[in-house]
Amino acid sequence: MRIVKKHQERKKEFLDTARKLFFTQGYEQTPVEAIIKKVGLSKGSFYYYFKSKEDLLDELTKVLIIHILDEVKQTVQRNDLDAVIKLNKTFAAIGSIKLENIALIKTLQKAFYDDRNIYFRYKVYQNSTDMLAPEFAKIIRQGIEEGTFHTPYPEENARMFFELSFILSEKIPKLMIEMDHFPENAEKIERELGNFQFTIERIVGADSGSIHIFDHDLLEKFLDQLAVQHV
Amino acid sequence: MRIVKKHQERKKEFLDTARKLFFTQGYEQTPVEAIIKKVGLSKGSFYYYFKSKEDLLDELTKVLIIHILDEVKQTVQRNDLDAVIKLNKTFAAIGSIKLENIALIKTLQKAFYDDRNIYFRYKVYQNSTDMLAPEFAKIIRQGIEEGTFHTPYPEENARMFFELSFILSEKIPKLMIEMDHFPENAEKIERELGNFQFTIERIVGADSGSIHIFDHDLLEKFLDQLAVQHV
C-alpha cells in the first residue's frame, strides 16, 4: 500500500533524513540509496524532489543556517545592547563550540569532522558566511560608532570573523578526538580559544581583554567531563 | 616491447602526471584511468606503486610542499634579515598570489579552485600549515626579540598566518573569475589584500604600515592585464 504525501511534507522528510545521515555518516559516505531506504521511498522519488544529490545539499545547508540567521538578526536589531555584547551573542549563536552539548560533539567527531567530509563542512561554512556576515558587519559598524572598535575594514572583518570561527571549529574537535592519547590537548584547546579571542580583539581594534567569547570556568568543566569519558 | 623502469623513476612519473591532472581537472574529477593513460601504463601498475588514489594524493601534497619548505627554511636561517623582511619573503614563497603568472592562475581557476576540488586544496593547505608553520613561528619569535612584533601567541599566530593566506587564496581567484561581469572586483581584490596585510600586522602586533606583503604598482598592472584578457 503506497502512501502519498504533499510535496513540501515529503521534501522535508528527505531533508531531515539526509541531515541526520550527513551528520553521522558524512556527505560523500552517504549514498542516495541510504536516504531513500530510510525515508522508505524509491530512487525515482528522490530525483523527483531534487535534481541531484548536490542540489539536496544546497537546500539542506541553507535550511540549516536560516534558524541561526533569524537568531542573529534579532540580536543585531536590538538597541539595548552594545556591540561587544552582540558580538559575544553572535559567536554563541553560531555555536562553533557548544560547551553544553558533549554528546553531540562526540557523535559528530566521527563523521562530520572527518577529513573526507570537508565538502559538506565547506558548503556549510560558505553559506553561513555569505548569509551571516552582512549582519555581523552591522555589529562592527555599531562598535566603531560606539568607539569600542577601530578598523577600516568592517565588511572584510565580518567575513573574517566567521572564517576564523570555522577554522577554530575545525581545530577544537580534532584536539578533542586526540585527548585520549594527548591529555595536554586540554591546555592546547584553552590556548586556541584564548588566541581566538585575542585575535578577534586585535582585528576589530578592540581593547585587550574587552571581548569574552567563552566562559573560562565552563570550559574547564567541559574539558574535565570530556576527559572523564575516556577513562 | 614493454618498457621497464626503476621503482622511484616510475613512481615519479605517476606523481608528475597526477599533479598536472589534479591541477587542471581537479582531484575527484580525475579518474585513476586518466593518470594511467597519460603515463602509458595499466591499472595494476598504478596499484603496484600506490595502495589507493588517496595514498597518491598524500604523497603528492608532501612533494609539492617540500620545495617551498626548503626555500622558507633557507630564509629563516639567514641572520642578515630582520623578521619583517623574512615574513614578506615567506608570503612570496607560498605564492598565494602569483602576480607574475597570470596564465597559471587562469588555468587553475577552472578546476583547481572549483568548489568540488576542495578536498585537494584542503589537503594541500593542511600539509602546508603543518610543515611550514613551525618555521614561520621562528620568524615571529625573532620579531618579538627585535621588538617589532608583540604577541603572546607566536605558534598560534604562525598557523593562523597560513590559514588566512589560504582563505585569501580561495577568495582572490573567485573574484578574478567574476571580473568579466563585475569589474568592481578589481577594487575588491585590492581591499582584500589591504585587509590581509592590515590583519597580519594587527595579529602579530606590528606597527601599522610596517608590513608590505604585496607591491601596489605590480598589483595594478596585474589587474589591468587580467581585465584586458576579457575584452
Next chain:
DNA sequence: CATATATAGACTGACCGTCAGTCATTTATT
C-alpha cells in the same frame, strides 16, 4: 446525486555509465 472520465503529480525500480579497487597471470631483470 451518483458514476464515468480525465488530468496532475507522487512514486516506482530496472537500467546505465563511471569509477576505485582486486587479482590471477605474464614479462623482464638479476
Next chain:
DNA sequence: AATAAATGACTGACGGTCAGTCTATATATG
C-alpha cells in the same frame, strides 16, 4: 630460479535516468 614490474579483465558501489504506474482530485455525463 627468484624477484620485481606490468597487465587488463573483472567486481561492486554509486549517482543519475527514464518509461511507465498508481492515486487523489477535478470535471463531465446520465
